[in-house]
Amino acid sequence: MNKWLIVILMLGSGWVGWYLATHWPESEQQDVTADVLAVVGDSVITRDDFIRQMSHRGGNRPGQYHELKQKKFLLDFMINQQVMFDDAVAKGFHEDESVQKIYRKATVDKYLEEELNKKLQALVVTDREIKQHFNNNKTVYEKPARKRAAIIAKIIPADVTAEEKQQIKDELEAIRNQVNELDGKTKHFGELALTHSDDRSSRYQGGVIGWFVENPKRSYKWDRTVIEALFSLPEPGDVSPVLETDEGLFLVRLVAAEQVEEKTLTQVSSGIRQQLLKTKQDAMKKQFITQLIEGADININQQMLADIDPLNPAEKADDIKPPALPVDNGGTP
Known part of the structure; x- marks a missing residue:
């Protein structure tokens, strides 16, 4: 090859190298800056x-x-x-599916924090709203009147004769007269309950069976005749006549009584504020979700949903549990 051609090629390749070095795009790697x-x-x-x-x-x-x-x-x-x-x-x-699950949850949490929680934090309950709620629900904030009872119970067998029943009544009348001989500070039946009562749960406590609220919607262990007799007694220490129920014969004594206790707005305002605030927050959450759902394009294959097989066998008839028993306030235990 001609030596001049070699020189020209060497000079040309050097120029190309210089050009590429000065004009080729720089690496995307970031530089340390301020x-x-x-x-x-x-x-x-x-x-x-x-x-x-x-x-x-x-x-x-x-x-x-x-x-x-x-x-x-x-x-x-x-x-x-x-x-x-x-x-x-x-x-x-x-x-990975588990990573995506965490990512989705974190994303939703952040979304709610920015889009919903700030709105919830802006909600306020005014003093006027608190006062109006209190005035409309005064009875809710009253401690109801209640009475404490003691009993002497005589269980009557099903095959008892009229004569035998009368003898038991006479015995209770005699016990009723003995109440006056008890220490004046003793408002229950004292030793008389231990000696004469058939109710094992109360006989060792002077016959005391607890506090009762006069409310037709409340149900108690004891017959309604016993409860009504209790609330007819005006003063602690008073004793009812002999009472006859389906369960047996009873004496009822009023041990103590508490009158209706009214609470002031000042005492309950903090709780009312929290209650009303929660009501407002729940309403806003519901509205927030409803608006999202209404604005979304959702199409459900109802037939496919119905055709999806359960992951476990059907319950047997004797596996089905009865519903939970209600409690006094209408909820569940």
Whole structure:
């Protein structure tokens, strides 16, 4: 080959190399700048990122992160996390179903925080609303009148004769007269219950069976005749006549009585405020979800839903549990 041609080719290749070196697009790798604290592959750790991590890891406590050694330790941790994250993404771990589930939950939580919770926090309950609620529901905030009862019970067998029943009645009448001989401070039946009552649960407590509220909607263990007799007694220490029920014969004594106790608006205003605020928040949450659903394009394959087989066998007839028993306030235990 002609030596001049070789020289020309060498000069040409040198010029091409210089051109490419000066004009070829630079790498996408980030540079450390005033805002970028560290570069990890294609990712960056900014000054603000680092400050946020300091705050999360006790940076507000006196003496923390004043030494360069502490800062380097934290930065090393952040770099290690970023390297592992980048490698995990490169290997597709971010597409794992369990990871996506966590991601979706975190996304929804953040969405609710930004879109709903701020609206909930803006809700207020005014003093006027509290006062109006109190005036409309005064009876709710009253402690009802109640009475404490003691009994002497005589269980009557089904095959008892009229003569035998009368003898038991006469015995109770005699016991009733003996009540006056008890210590004046004793408002229950005292030793008389222990000696004469057939009710084992109360005989050792002077016949005391507890407190009762006069309310036709309340049900008690004892016959309604016993409860009505209790509330007919005006003063503690008073004793009823002999009472006859389907369960047997009874004497009832009024042990103590408490009158209706009214509460003031000041006493209950804090609780009312919380109650009304929760009502408003629940209404806003419901409206928020309703608007989202109404604005979404949703189409359900109802037949497919019906055809999906359950994952367990059907309950047998004797496996079906009865509904929970109601409690006094209408709820469930």
